[in-house]
Amino acid sequence: MIDLSTLRVFLVAAEEGNFSNAAKRLHLSQSAVSQNIQAIEKAYDVELFIRKGRSVQLSENGEALLPVTREVIRAARLLEDNLKNINDRVCGELLIACSTSAGKYLMPALLSMFQVEYPAVHPRVRVVPRNSIYEQLLSLKIPMGVTSKLFEHRDIECQPLFDDRIYVIVPFDHPWAEYGVATPDDLLDQKVIMREEISGTCETAMQALKKYSITPDMLNVTMELGNPEAIEMAVERGVGIAFVSEMVAARGLALGRVKKVKLQGVDLRRTVYIARHVSNPFTRAQTLFWEFAKDQREQLNSEIWKSLTNFEPVP
């Protein structure tokens, strides 16, 4: 029966598309990788990689075997996790995928709180494109994801994790700054800064504005930037106003460089969910994290918010 470590070698080699790099990742010699792959190829008379000169490329057969191979490794990992956690101290890896902003603001706070209770767990956050999270969950490439998008599917389970608010932020010397209120229609006269790609923040905002018959193309978008921090900076410098999530704006607000403005009648909330594939045994750490998120939601919300606005020097 084929060896698990050999399978791992195959998997990594396939992902890297390069034996030398795979060897580095596996802490093995390049020779060992070659030999492992050849061992499978010989044993089953299958060509896994097509050798083209100095490089290798996964063959069609190799490609076809990948999902099943992943499945084996996944099952083995799970078993190992079970074994390790029998005696106790919860340990193991906790892989969570999320969007850039959640990865920056939400996860650090959340995970550090989790680690206080379970120090032997090693969380790993993987930042992925917003719209590929569910795709990756479904294909079992990742076990858990954090996103503001809700997704109905028989194999996906979602649970609210964090209540985020979206604000319009304006420069501190902006006319709206004093009273902190404006009407949706006021937006039309303003220069607005947006994200280049469609972000969750943007989507939520546009959704809410629809009720006031305001569509994206009616806005006067002066600038499009790649990330929310850049947007906040631009607002600080008076380029325009922007929709920004509470998480992102926290620092700027606390420093007084920007002010938040409420749009009358517009409720800009969005819930960030944690999602997982349901038909799927979980590692101990995953289960505990899920329960942790559920049981401590209120506390988490306030703690996260506290950590976002806390600028006390580290003792």
Place this chain on the structure above:
Amino acid sequence: MIDLSTLRVFLVAAEEGNFSNAAKRLHLSQSAVSQNIQAIEKAYDVELFIRKGRSVQLSENGEALLPVTREVIRAARLLEDNLKNINDRVCGELLIACSTSAGKYLMPALLSMFQVEYPAVHPRVRVVPRNSIYEQLLSLKIPMGVTSKLFEHRDIECQPLFDDRIYVIVPFDHPWAEYGVATPDDLLDQKVIMREEISGTCETAMQALKKYSITPDMLNVTMELGNPEAIEMAVERGVGIAFVSEMVAARGLALGRVKKVKLQGVDLRRTVYIARHVSNPFTRAQTLFWEFAKDQREQLNSEIWKSLTNFEPVP
């Protein structure tokens, strides 16, 4: 990372509850089995078996690890199957669970036909209690089952395989024998032979008789026997009449020892289904067998019937 062969040793040892027997099944020395188990126990500091004198017993922890372990092995087997089948000649194992009667009459005919096309596949039939088939399918202990019971479940897929008929059979010198017909009510005056446990045949018959307001307790059951062949024998000897499936009665009918009788207005048919767990990758052999059953249903039905009544000596 833990070794697959070690896992297999654990699994077999757990199933056998005995290291020596496990060693035999694995073609290993008893010593090797001990060492393998101990290797896991040491590596993870877990007690898998409780040593009590000369015997061992799976511990609670060991029990808990079994399903996950099975899952790993299952995935590995599937991968291996994929590897083997790339180059094409379809090979591998084909495990099918079924009831005693299907195992005796249906499967031999069916599988021999399948083997003509795919000689490298090694079918294995496991006879299990009628009502545990779906249970075992759901827990993934078996990949496929053949049964006359239909079962609705999101993870179970059923497909009709064989159209069985149920007859009332009577001794050749029975008054009904000449014309081969009777009415349902006539049953009440007869001595009836039944199966001890509730069989599929019996269930179907009782279901059909309900329409004529005949319930099981109204029948005059003279004898209860353990298997359908015994019932047929008893009918031959004039003990009484009985409901028997076409498959089972075929031989007796062909020999003229018993006669079949139609109950007017009662349609005693039942369909035998083949079922599988759906959310589950299949081996090549499994997929092909499923397709085989689907595509050749009509032909299968006549062939099976032919084989059941064919008494030509083997050339």
Place this chain on the structure above:
DNA sequence: CGTCCTTGATAAGTGAAAGTCATGATTTCT
């Protein structure tokens, strides 16, 4: 066009580990 660098294959050598055999300890059955 020749040189260098990178990448994969191959050969030889080494060491760890897994298996066997033989034996011991303990329990259970008769």
Place this chain on the structure above:
DNA sequence: AGAAATCATGACTTTCACTTATCAAGGACG
């Protein structure tokens, strides 16, 4: 009590997986 069975243990053997060293072949580049 003796015999048989069962698991643990220790010593020995062998296998095989990894490393190192080297080769061969492409690609990049001056």
